[in-house]
Amino acid sequence: xxxxxxxxxxxxxxxxxxxxxxxxxxxxxxxxxxxxxxxxxxxxxxxxxxxxxxxxxxxxxxxxxxxxxxxxxxxxxxxxxxxxxxxxxxxxxxxxxxxxxxxxxxxxxxxxxxxxxxxxxxxxxxxxxxxxxxxxxxxxxxxxxxxxxxxxxxxxxxxxxxxxxxxxxxxxxxxxxxxxxxxxxxxxxxxxxxxxxxxxxxxxxxxxxxxxxxxxxxxxxxxxxxxxxxxxxxxxxxxxxxxxxxxxxxxxxxxxxxxxxxxxxxxxxxxxxxxxxxxxxxxxxxxxxxxxxxxxxxxxxxxxxxxxxxxxxxxxxxxxxxxxxxxxxxxxxxxxxxxxxxxxxxxxxxxxxxxxxxxxxxxxxxxxxxxxxxxxxxxxxxxxxx
Ligand code: MN3
Numbered sequence: 001x002x003x004x005x006x007x008x009x010x011x012x013x014x015x016x017x018x019x020x021x022x023x024x025x026x027x028x029x030x031x032x033x034x035x036x037x038x039x040x041x042x043x044x045x046x047x048x049x050x051x052x053x054x055x056x057x058x059x060x061x062x063x064x065x066x067x068x069x070x071x072x073x074x075x076x077x078x079x080x081x082x083x084x085x086x087x088x089x090x091x092x093x094x095x096x097x098x099x100x101x102x103x104x105x106x107x108x109x110x111x112x113x114x115x116x117x118x119x120x121x122x123x124x125x126x127x128x129x130x131x132x133x134x135x136x137x138x139x140x141x142x143x144x145x146x147x148x149x150x151x152x153x154x155x156x157x158x159x160x161x162x163x164x165x166x167x168x169x170x171x172x173x174x175x176x177x178x179x180x181x182x183x184x185x186x187x188x189x190x191x192x193x194x195x196x197x198x199x200x201x202x203x204x205x206x207x208x209x210x211x212x213x214x215x216x217x218x219x220x221x222x223x224x225x226x227x228x229x230x231x232x233x234x235x236x237x238x239x240x241x242x243x244x245x246x247x248x249x250x251x252x253x254x255x256x257x258x259x260x261x262x263x264x265x266x267x268x269x270x271x272x273x274x275x276x277x278x279x280x281x282x283x284x285x286x287x288x289x290x291x292x293x294x295x296x297x298x299x300x301x302x303x304x305x306x307x308x309x310x311x312x313x314x315x316x317x318x319x320x321x322x323x324x325x326x327x328x329x330x331x332x333x334x335x336x337x338x339x340x341x342x343x344x345x346x347x348x349x350x351x352x353x354x355x356x357x358x359x360x361x362x363x364x365x366x367x368x369x370x371x372x373x374x375x376x377x378x379x380x381x382x383x384x385x386x
Pocket of ligand 1: 146147148215
């Protein structure tokens with residue numbers, strides 16, 4: 001069988017690194033066409049030496065960047081990402097960059113008929129309507145890497161018979177802490193996620209449950225379900241990765257140990273399955289118990305805000321995403337408290353006007369405007385606190 005040709009944009013991030021661990025095991029199944037990394041150039045070169053891609057895209061070259069032209073076809077920055085994603089040699093692109101930088105390259109790949117394994121939430125949160133419409137027009141598969149959506153993707157046989165989607169949430173490090181504890185949470189406490197080892201931004205989002213909020217929006221676009229047909233249930237063990245309920249009341253769930261290797265491998269291999277990196281067989285008796293509970297919407301107000309923004313549609317989710325991200329960065333810099341992330345995001349959200357069907361350029365402009373507006377608000381918070 002011919003090898004499947006793949007490029008990874010964002011190969012030095014958490015998902016990208018784990019994807020290469022998967023691909024190391026599947027060298028007889030895949031050929032790597034392109035790798036693209038951001039600021040971790042040392043790691044990117046290490047990966048390039050090991051996996052020998054045809055194309056190498058360097059996000060932010062500096063004076064220290066060694067000259068590897070001649071060894072690889074070297075591309076740079078955002079235009080380099082778009083070039084890799086326009087290259088029809090690829091059968092599939094793993095979009096593992098974080099943030100809005102994933103949007104345009106993903107669209108390029110879709111326009112060129114290349115399937116997408118999508119690990120970048122912002123692409124759908126910011127422009128889900130446009131992206132999914134284009135994917136349909138170009139007959140392109142968008143396979144989710146996010147573990148919950150990957151689980152739902154695995155459960156669905158006939159989407160027309162599905163009544164609702166049930167997304168599980170681990171609840172993060174503050175699940176059973178009081179509101180008072182959460183208010184004074186340090187960056188360190190917030191970054192201690194009980195189940196998943198991920199990048200910093202998503203780990204903070206998991207602590208506030210904003211990550212789940214973004215995932216509701218992601219699910220709406222990926223599977224075309226109304227928001228009132230998307231339910232969140234807290235499941236601290238993170239063994240049930242999500243579930244669907246069919247019209248007849250039958251529920252199908254996908255289970256597995258919490259490891260991103262599985263959804264990454266599924267997304268790049270679909271519709272096939274390979275043994276790959278699987279280390280041991282799943283054991284119900286070892287797990288012994290699975291707990292479920294309702295999410296606490298008062299303690300985690302981001303959930304409702306995300307449902308509201310999703311139902312509002314258009315640019316509302318762009319505003320939500322940009323304001324939250326800027327506030328999370330300020331929290332990580334120690335400028336604001338954990339609860340301020342919500343306060344600031346809500347303030348920006350409530351004071352913004354939305355447009356119904358924004359174009360990609362409008363989306364990117366709104367994103368930029370909201371970031372500036374949020375940074376200004378953060379400055380005023382910091383001044384007050386001093
Ligand atoms: Mn997830």
